[in-house]
Amino acid sequence: MDEAHFGYSFKYLKNKPVKELNGDQFLKMCQAEEEGLLTIDICIDLIGVKGFAGDQMYFDEIKQFYYRDEFSHQVQEWNRQRTLAIERSLTQFLYPQMAKELKNKLIAESKDNIIKSCCRRLYNWLKVAPYRPDQQAEEEEDDLMDESQGKGIRVLGVAFADSRDTPVFCSLINGEGEVVDFLRLPYFLKRRNAWREDERDKKLQDIENLKKFLISKKPHVVAVAGENRDAHMIMEDIKRTVSELEQESSLPAVGVELVDNELAMLYMNSIKSQTDFRDYPPLLRQAVSVARKIQDPLVEYSQEHVVKDDLLNALYCEFINRVNEVGVDVNRAISHPYTQSLVQFVCGLGQRKGSHLLKILKQNNTRLENRTQLVTMCHMGPKVFINCAGFIRIDTASLGDSTDSYIEVLDGSRVHPETYEWARKMAVDALEYDESAEDANPAGALEEILENPERLKDLDLDAFAEELERQLSCRYKDLRVPYRAPNTEEVFNLLTKETPETFYIGKLITSVVTGIAHRRPQGESYDQAIRNDSTGLWQCPFCQQDNFPELSEVWNHFDSGSCPGQAIGVRSRMDNGVGMTVHCRIMKIDIEKFNVDLTCRTSDLMDKNNEWKLPKDTYYDFDAETEDTKTEEELKKKQQRTTYIKRVIAHPSFHNINFKQAEKMMESMDQGDVVIRPSSKGENHLTVTWKHVDVREEGKENAFSLGHTLWINTEEFEDLDEITARYIQPMAAFARDLLGHKYFQDCNGGNRKKMEELLIKSKKEKPAVEFVTISPDGFRYRSQMFPTVNGLFRWFKDHFQEPVPGITPSSSSRTRTPASVNATPANINIADLTRAVNALPRNMTSQMFSAIAAVTGQGQGQNANTTPAQWGSSQYGYTGGSSGGICNAPAADGDAHDDPQLLVHHPQPADHGYAPVPLLHPLVLPRTHPQQPRSSSSSQHGHSSNTPSSSSTSSRGRTPQKPK
16 A cells, blocks of 8 residues: 555554544545455444544443442452353444444445535536627627527537547537538647648648638537646637737637637547437537537436436436526427437426437427426326426427417416416516406516516515515526636646545656756846856856857857756656656645656655655554564564575576576476576585485585585485486486376376266266165175175175176177177077076086186185075076166265265166066165164065976075065
8 A cells, every 4th residue: 555545545544533534534444444454443442442542432321321330359259250151242242333323324434425425526517507798799790690599699619529630620609509511620630830741831820720610500619528738728728819800800709718628529439429410520519518508518428328326316306406506398308309318307396208209209399388288298196297397497488379279478488387477477466456446468578577577576575475576577588597608727737637635745646758958047137147268158057058159149049048057957748758767756836837847856746754745644554564574574674684605506407596586487498407506505415406405514614605515315326426326317217107197196296186086987987887686695795695685785896896797808799798788699598598508507516616716716605505506597697586786886975085985776677578576766875884773674575387496495595485
């Protein structure tokens, strides 16, 4: 938060009372707090606050209401408990809630202040009445203009851009604000005294074109857009041109005014301007807006900008106040569409009713001749009519004899239709007419009063009648402040686009050097010419020119103005350009000459004595600022301090750099490259930056040379090449092998969560499916018989990684189960094959069976109670009994390193016609597998006539159960 930051004045505050906050200061504090630049603490009891000398606490005041002044031990203990309770309720509940509520209230008040400031600025824009030219000049040329120009003032708007190569555009609007003509001046920004002759000629040609345009159109005023300081030059050229035409009696007096183009810049790029003037360039549209603004600021500002927030509502109300104060001519809004935006601000109408009113009048192709037609023709309701009738103005004079309808002269005043009778009565009383007479005409009395308002002065009017008197004296008189030219300070702010809050004495700025400033010689200093004895020539004491053979030529040098004077500084401009950029501080501002005195001395820029800096807040904590400044300086010094001794070692990998510099250097190096640098541990250590290897040196001749022996932990090396060859390069090779392995995965530097996600994803993509067979003796899986489900799962977790018995690994197919559709050829009779395979073990002796099982490796872990016939009849993957499937899947919560999970499910019926009997519902085992007691209700199992094993009996003599 430097001097240019909005929070510089309150960067450190201490014990500032809430009542001392003003304007939007607290909102700025909250904004700085949101940006993380400061913290705000709202305290009620300030005894614990550093630097607060008071000793009064709200806690002590509140405690008195709950404290009993007795001396017994029991009462003292209760007082202590009450104190703890009060302290807890205040510090933990009430104080934080109060601070939160106070903060919200202060923010709301700050926002209200901003809204009021915006409304005040908008009011200052809207309160200005239209420009009024010199009355005498206006009357002199009234007869020379035709009626097409309109009854208002004609304005010539002038707009230009920053670039000198961009043409100047002029737009002429008539009294109704409509564009009637325009002019393009491509070389008007060139200077009259330009170095190039062709530029001077083109400038003069543009001036002649402007003269012809002014003579033919005769505008009342020329409005120049205040884009930058070039506006001064344009105004001077136009004033000189107008003055020449006045002297030739070719043109009456024409005003030249400078106008703020802030609104015109917005209008120039808006959709509305592109719709109104599709073929106009942007600068010409800006010129139109500048001309309309000086003609009537209220109409130009009331454009359709919709923003839904509190600020808009406040600005909308400001528009409503000003529009209803001036009144709206509905007929003019229909004739000139650019003024239709005023209708929406009429009280009682709004956007929808206002647009509907204009739509009805357009559809009927008629004018609004009296306020009564708002009800009869526009079908306006009584409430809306009462609200808006007094603010809709009808120009009764322009209607004249063009209509047969009754023209109510009061429709052109602010008098509401409800009080028309009072106005007529006032006119009759002022003229002392006899109301009982048959020829009494109140309307005629009104017309007579309007022609001679002085007759009203004879009446004794109260407060309400005074308003009627004003309306009868001057109907709908514009109550806005008359237009005045901007003063010197306003012109400076207008052209520099600065304000006293942004451009002030003491502000730090950057400027570009454009030349050398000189002080002209004056008075007695002319006699100080110096003669060079060696050459015999005379030298100017100011510009140091030394080639004058005679003293008289030195005097001629002074008189002709050729001497620029003594150099006293540099000229600069405060914008971007070619030249040396310097940091300066403002010392003086001359708003009349647009000059600023700057200083670039180091002492002034630092300003340790606070002579130029912005004033701090009254409650600014200078001690805290000094303490933080010292801490920052010490930290900077510590960071800048060299933590290693520069060494003189001739090796291509050695560099006298620190760790940060080594990191940056190794960004572009390959894996295994090293950087050897001095160590921060002292002169007896080096650091090899690859894996931050600490090398200990021994046998050093001095602090700058390399030691005779080098040690890494307990291993000795003779020189740096040996460290690279025997230590670094082997590890780098191993690292390259690891990084280049097919199983290596980039996990963002070994992110465990990322590795787990990759493992889970790989397991989900390739699940293994196996089957469990149900028999009267239990569960058969991988040629093993298990009496309980828990025993089956326990064995699976211990042996799930072993190869499946009887399956030869094949790279051509990943199908593991014979039940797969692709595993069984279509031309084989499954039933015959199954009966043959089932009969084979029954015809074999136990010795033959054991020998075959030993060779194939499928007899390991065989249940002792299972006969060879039973074992052989239970082929892997398909049996005559019911079967269920087991899927090897990763853990449900993403832990790929825990025990595998099992999924038991019903297999789908195979194509060979053997319908399996339902076994178990789908089941997912939990991650932990405690030993469960065997349930009394065993799993369901059944038999089928087509199943060979259905006729077999258990070796334990069990009787098959019926299917449930």
